[in-house]
Amino acid sequence: MARDLREFINQLEQRGQLRRIKALVDPDLEIAEISNRMLQAGGPGLLFENVKGSNFPIAINLMGTVERICWAMNMEHPEELETLGKKLALLQQPKPPKKISQAIDFGKVLFDVLKAKPGKTFLPPCQQVVIEKEDLDLNILPLIRPYCGDAGKIITLGLVITKDCETGTPNVGVYRLQLQSKNTMTVHWLSVRGGARHLRKAAENGKKLEIAIALGVDPLIIMAAATPIPVDLSEWLFAGLYGGSGVTLTKCKTLDLEVPADAEFILEGTITPGEVLPDGPFGDHMGYYGGVEDSPLIRFHCLTHRKDPIYLTTFSGRPPKEEAMMAIALNRIYTPILRQQVSEITDFFLPMEALSYKAAIISIDKAYPGQARRAALAFWSALPQFTYTKFVIVVDKDINIRDPRQVVWAISSKVDPSRDVFILPETPFDTLDFASQKLGLGGRMGIDATTKMYPETDHEWGEPLESDIDVAAMVDRRWVEYGLGDIILNEVNANLFGYDIK
Structure with a gap:
């Protein structure tokens, strides 16, 4: 079971789903171009070991297929995602069990919640190296620039961690960040997101907002952070439910925030309410460059990382992209929850x-x-x-x-x-x-x-065309006799349209 980024990379390599690139590559445009071609072909994850201008390797396209996302979530088949969705649906709106079997199922889910509670450690790998204050220079990170019209270098798969200054409730989201200087970045989040709400509340209380960015985490945690399900559970607990055991957290060096102990990098900083800089344009998921928006400015004062860290990244754009593969997996998880709603x-x-x-x-x-x-x-x-x-x-x-x-x-x-x-x-x-x-x-x-009924229509609907049941059964029996046994219609359709049509 992969519990950090390195274990997941090893898992992909063992299954023939990772390529190590030893040639010198440029994080400015070149890495995104290579990765985009892999995504279009449904190709393997990539680990660039020789990155221009950096001592750190870059991992990308690790979640470029639904199959690999299932592996990240400790599953083998997409159908298991719906089973997870049923568990989350039960937690969201539990109903009094009417049968012994229902009570047992609910008890199992509650036991899963207990197992999913985060753990703590005081010797976290993410703090093996500490860089603070004047020594901090974000340019040591191999940040990519995906498109030629992008305004600068970006972080795309960082967990952005904040908390409510009154209740202490944490929020973990995945937001884009743009490099502005050696120790500052802007964060681009929608006003409805948890981080934006926390910033507004900090402003109301006359406080700065503490913010941490965790880079290179277990992909399972990224999936949990990308799951905006209205359940009164933290993203850490979601990740534990996804993985079957709790995420190990640790306290930041300089902030009153908890972060994944096995992350490759941790950035620690603060946002002063009202301090903004122009952010963008950047290529976005719509397939166009977004606009320029004034966005909150983060001032970082501490960077910690593991020994020999790996930088995990991705980029947005017209599908297929990694974010689209994640959405397909989340679609499966949402289905039982939506049926309940x-x-x-x-x-x-x-x-x-x-x-x-x-x-x-x-x-x-x-x-x-x-x-x-x-x-x-x-x-x-x-x-x-x-x-x-x-x-x-x-x-x-x-x-x-x-x-x-x-x-x-x-x-x-x-x-x-x-x-x-x-x-x-x-x-x-x-x-x-x-x-x-x-x-x-x-x-x-x-x-x-849908088929219309009265009073949606005032005339009878035609009878749908269907095969004769007996003839269809006979053709099924004789399919191989026709010499057509090597043609399976569902597989032909799936290959033609690229959909799972079971």
Whole structure:
């Protein structure tokens, strides 16, 4: 079981899913170009051992496939992600057990929570080397610049750790940071994120916000930090639930914050409320360069790291990217939670080509008129991460939502745009979405692609075309006899469209 970055790298190498690059490479543009080609090809993770201008190697594309993300979460198959989602759903809204088996299941989950509590250590590997004050120079880090139009070097896979100055509740998020000087960076976070809330509260109390950045952590912790599920549990506890045992934490050298003890690097600093600098532009997940925004300035005064540390990074952009693979895995985890929140939803899918959150396809077991519209509205409010979903397409439960042919057929054959398309104007929106007329404010569209019933329509619906049951069974039996035994239709479809259509 991989419990830190190094163990995960070893695991990938043992499974033939890691390439070590010994040639000299430049973190400015070159590493991102190489990694992007690997991502397009579904290739292995990369470890660049000879990085221009740095003594530290760079690891990238470690989570470039859903399979490797499953490995990071100590699983072998994507189906296990839904099992984890069921566990989290039970914790989110526990119901009184009606059967002995349900009570046993709930008891097992509570035991998992106890096992998932963070541990502590006073001799953390992340503090084997300490650099403070005037000796600190962030330029020793091999920060990459992915695109030629980017404003500078960035951190992309750092855990940004803050806490509420009144309650002490921590928040762990993954936000982009831009290098501004040898000891300062700006952090780019949305106003709804935990770190931004903590900064506002620090400002109200006239305090600076303590902030730590953990670099090169167990990828499992990154997945936990990227899971914005509305459960009253910390990201550390989520990571423990994901991994089956608690994360080992340690106190920062100069801050009253706890960080992963096995991280490769820890940056320690503070934000003075109101102190900002221009941040951006940078290539973003939408496939364009984002704008320039004034963002909070972090002043760092301490850097600690392991002996011979490894720098872990990634970059955003039009899919496929590592963030898209992470979103596919999270989609599986969300499914049981969403079913619990919106009972009529039988399944949902966030296509990678739609940036893994801009369009959602949901299927329902339709029982009454108007139910599709109700399900779409409920979806938008079910979980915070669905706030910025622009399109929701609702189909019947017999439609395979992961097969684009079936979804397009449902839209084409069951939708009357004048009746089945509805738009919510001027809702809070993603400022990185340039399609909006006003940045931060945009519309959402729901499409009812279900079979209509009275009074949604005043005429009978046609009978769907289906194979004769007896003939279909006979063809199944004789498939090999036809000389077609080497052709498995589901595999052909999966290869053609790149979807898991089981």
